[in-house]
Amino acid sequence: MKTMTRQYKYPLALAIAASIATGPILAQSAIEHHVWQDARKFEPYSRTAESITGAIRLSGNKQFATPGSKMTITFGTGKKAQLTSVGASWRQWDDVDGKRVTAEVFKLDKDPGTLLNRNTLCGKAARYLVFHESLSFGVxxxxxxVFEGSKEPEDINSPGLCGTFNYSAD
Structure with missing residues (x-):
């Protein structure tokens, strides 16, 4: 009985072609998604959020980091503001932790004015809100x-920082 073995003229070329064909499938990563993109309510976690804004509701924005995309924020008083994305970055945005995180910068169409307990977001007109995710004791x-001024913030140390607030994302 004779056994046939097939020999390929270009075995290395076939192996390379197979790895190229399956490479993108194996290397594909998950789509980036952040809590502020969902239409939902966030309860205050920090005392400043509790006493100034109360719970906030975001209308959602599926177009992460797309300049010009819009979203609405509603504060605990019922006041609303339109937000327009100016883009996202990976920098230091948390005022407590020096680590870099992904954040999205939004320009406010107008300052919401007086909120809870006769407080405002800033001493002057708030112009930008920057959303980022973090952890605190496993939460x-x-x-x-929140930033005032006409210049778009580049990180937490940018001029015009006038407030930071934390909300439960659980």
């Missing part, structure tokens, strides 16, 4: 940094 948080 997932939505962090919000």
């Amino acid at each position: 997932s948080l939505l962090g919000v940094a």
